[in-house]
Amino acid sequence: MTAEQTPDPDPDVASRRLAAQSLAENDPTGWFEKLYAAAGEGRAVVPWDRGGAHALLTDWVGTAEPSGAGKRALVVGAGMGWDAELVADLGYDTTAFDISPSAVAAARDAHPDTKVEYVVADLFDPPAHWRGAFDLVVEIYTVQALPIHLQPAATQQVTALVRVGGTLLVIAAARDEVDGVEIADEVVEGPPWPLTRAAIDAFATGDVRLIQLDKQPSPSDPALYRWRAEYLRD
Incomplete structure (x- = not known):
């Protein structure tokens, strides 16, 4: 994993940052795709992914x-x-x-x-x-x-x-x-x-x-x- 791919050490902070960006763009649901796409590339962690059913x-x-x-x-x-x-x-x-x-x-x-x-x-x-x-x-x-x-x-x-x-x-x-x-x-x-x-x-x-x-x-x-x-x- 390169430095550019290192996920944010605090997943909650990362998700809030992406949400804030989407809200600023008047796209309150757009941050979900941004987060999952980043997670797929190793640049973020989905904070609610538990690795199993709730x-x-x-x-x-x-x-x-x-x-x-x-x-x-x-x-x-x-x-x-x-x-x-x-x-x-x-x-x-x-x-x-x-x-x-x-x-x-x-x-x-x-x-x-x-x-x-x-x-x-x-x-x-x-x-x-x-x-x-x-x-x-x-x-x-x-x-x-x-x-x-x-x-x-x-x-x-x-x-x-x-x-x-x-x-x-x-x-x-x-x-x-x-x-x-x-x-x-x-x-x-x-x-x-x-x-x-x-x-x-x-x-x-x-x-x-x-x-x-x-x-x-x-x-x-x-x-x-x-x-x-x-x-x-x-």
Whole structure:
């Protein structure tokens, strides 16, 4: 690895720098491709790439024991594909998408024998036939990677993908608190822009209701907290 290829020693700093550049260009989602392309060239590290499925997803699978036989699943913001691979192993006909072509290519390369259909798509403009089409929708860290003013629209798009009788699972960083009060939006320096309790509640709209909510320490850093929310579309 040459000096030009040396990744930033702090992946969070690198991702925030790329996000700031994209925001300055009025392209709030463009930094995902920049980050994954740089990672593919050895110039960056994807800070949320865990090398395996998210621990809170794995725990949910072990507790809920979902059966995917004859059902369809969608993974939002597929990244390197670890979460999608776990979902597919449950028997779901699984689609996973990312706005970054480099991320989709990397996921396909990482899982050459995959059963997942990895596709490039934009959460803000998904294929029309995806609307209300999936028995399980898994959203991990995508909404929180968007600036706060875009999160409500992203939340609506995620919810719209769940079919009647289907499940939505959301895992996200929880907004920090000071003396039991969530810090204000203008204080948060993202990415990520962790979700407030109100932002979690916003996934429950219309005939989608929250049926289980956990807030627990992050598996990787006990000082940070994560939401895991499960919703059902009636």
